[in-house]
Amino acid sequence: MEDQSYEEYMARRTFQEIDGLQHRHLRMKVARAFSGPVIIEFEHSIRHLCAKILDDTLILDSFDAIEKIARELPMRMLGHILGLPEEDLPWLVEKGDALIANTDPDFTDHVLDKLDTKEFRMMPHNSPAGADLYDYAEILMKRNSKSGNTKGILNMITEPNEDGSVISETEFKNFFCQLVAAGNDTTRYSIAAGIHALCHQPELLSQMQKDPKIWDTAPDEIIRWASPVNYFRRTATEDYDIRNKTIKAGDKVLYWFASSNRDNLAFNNPFRLNLYRKPNKHQAFGQGGPHVCLGIWLARLEVKCLFQELSQRVDKITQVGDHEFLRSNFINGIKKLPIRVNLK
Ligand code: HEM
Numbered sequence: 001m002e003d004q005s006y007e008e009y010m011a012r013r014t015f016q017e018i019d020g021l022q023h024r025h026l027r028m029k030v031a032r033a034f035s036g037p038v039i040i041e042f043e044h045s046i047r048h049l050c051a052k053i054l055d056d057t058l059i060l061d062s063f064d065a066i067e068k069i070a071r072e073l074p075m076r077m078l079g080h081i082l083g084l085p086e087e088d089l090p091w092l093v094e095k096g097d098a099l100i101a102n103t104d105p106d107f108t109d110h111v112l113d114k115l116d117t118k119e120f121r122m123m124p125h126n127s128p129a130g131a132d133l134y135d136y137a138e139i140l141m142k143r144n145s146k147s148g149n150t151k152g153i154l155n156m157i158t159e160p161n162e163d164g165s166v167i168s169e170t171e172f173k174n175f176f177c178q179l180v181a182a183g184n185d186t187t188r189y190s191i192a193a194g195i196h197a198l199c200h201q202p203e204l205l206s207q208m209q210k211d212p213k214i215w216d217t218a219p220d221e222i223i224r225w226a227s228p229v230n231y232f233r234r235t236a237t238e239d240y241d242i243r244n245k246t247i248k249a250g251d252k253v254l255y256w257f258a259s260s261n262r263d264n265l266a267f268n269n270p271f272r273l274n275l276y277r278k279p280n281k282h283q284a285f286g287q288g289g290p291h292v293c294l295g296i297w298l299a300r301l302e303v304k305c306l307f308q309e310l311s312q313r314v315d316k317i318t319q320v321g322d323h324e325f326l327r328s329n330f331i332n333g334i335k336k337l338p339i340r341v342n343l344k
Contacts, residue, residue: 001233001329002112002126011122011170012130014178016291023290025161026175031294033081033153039297042081046302049076050309058313062320062340069310070191073302078183081298083152088136095136096184098129099177104327106335124177137176141169186228187299189326189333190284191306193226196334197273198310199319207275208311218275219303224282225273227258230332232286257283258332316342 004012015026032038050073057068075093079085084092101107102117102125110117110128123130144154157175160166167175198205207214231254240247247253260283262270267277285293293299321338 005121008121012124012174014124014174016178019290026167026171027290027294029156029159029167030153033156034294034298036297039301042077042298043301043305045080046073046077046305047309049073049080050302050305054309054313058341058343062338065195065337065339066188066192066335069306070188070195073191073306074187075180075184077298077302078179082154082179084140092133092136092180093184095129095133096180099125099127099133099181100185100331101326101328101335102127102129103329104335106327124174124181130177133177133180134173137173138169140176141172182293183295183298185331185333187295187302189228189331190223190226190299190303192334192337193228194222194303194307195310195317195339196319196323196337197222197225198317199339201273202316204273204275205311205315205317208307214275215304215308217278217280218307219300220280220282221273221275221277222303222307223284223299224261224267224277224280226332227261227282227284228331228333229284229286230258230330231256255287257286260287313344314341315344318342 009017015023018026053069053072057063060068071093075089075096079089079092098108098110102110102112105111105114108127108129110120112126117126120126120128120131123134140154141158144158154176157172158167208218234253234255236247236249236251236253238249260266264270266281285296285299318340319338320340323334323338324336326333326335
């Protein structure tokens with residue numbers, strides 16, 4: 001984990017690294033667009049996309065489930081919601097990967113802990129991909145203001161605030177990079193972990209096929225099971241006592257979502273994926289509060305549609321080679337999963 005200088009923080013910060021009213025104002029610009037009632041309107045498009053991805057893939061004898069299924073859906077959907085051109089999406093997936101998987105040589109040439117990446121220290125995630133996404137966002141912003149188009153999420157971001165002030169160009173670029181980074185790989189790795197589980201707990205597939213009620217609880221349990229974000233860091237604003245330890249104001253504290261999601265005081269049999277788990281107060285989307293994940297409704301719906309469509313088409317999924325994890329202490333994800341499926 002690296003600390004940023006004040007200068008770097010100011011250049012790179014997104015609303016995730018801002019607190020209080022300023023955070024609220026920025027988040028509110030898009031909060032409605034990502035709310036449950038708005039996202040549910042996308043169910044048909046998500047389902048259609050899932051069906052297309054699966055129908056194109058399941059004709060293959062064996063394949064990498066990440067490349068062919070899990071990696072495909074999230075960015076295509078986010079691109080659709082943001083109104084981005086279809087032909088740009090593969091490039092955006094590549095850049096989103098390089099940004100977040102900046103410690104894995106399979107995703108970037110600028111591996112954070114292996115090379116001197118100081119040249120990019122003012123860019124998102126200290127990454128050259130951040131520079132590319134900045135350029136892309138700048139073009140988008142100009143294209144949008146020229147076209148006079150006032151619809152869509154990107155326009156919501158640039159709309160003037162009540163006091164007439166508008167978001168700066170840097171803020172817009174960071175906002176855009178934040179959405180690309182957050183919306184790309186977390187849902188992918190939830191789908192990946194879910195498919196991996198289906199290979200090793202075969203009863204899950206038949207439960208999905210037999211019981212429609214399961215969809216009230218299954219998506220959250222798959223996301224708990226996956227826990228794609230290992231941790232986030234907070235800085236304590238005041239002294240706080242917890243279990244005979246004192247966290248002092250100014251201390252930097254890691255909040256391990258991955259650990260809380262396997263806490264046997266909170267979950268019965270936490271190392272088992274139980275699609276009926278209820279209640280399921282997992283922390284894969286954060287611990288709640290003002291910074292809780294903005295994409296909760298979208299992620300849940302994508303996971304639900306994907307596994308509904310998958311379970312309608314296959315009877316058995318077999319892992320046919322070793323799976324590989326991303327090289328990262330931040331994101332927990334299976335990046336390669338060779339499988340074979342028996343169609344229904
Ligand atoms: C299963 C998929 C996902 C998981 C596990 C996940 C997880 C998280 C986590 C752990 C946080 C930090 C919460 C905190 O600091 O307390 C977060 C924040 C965020 N997520 Fe997600 N996320 C997912 C999908 C998405 C999607 C699809 C989007 C869509 C754009 C998204 C957008 C965001 C944004 C913008 C934030 C920052 C919110 C803020 O600081 O106010 N996420 N997410």
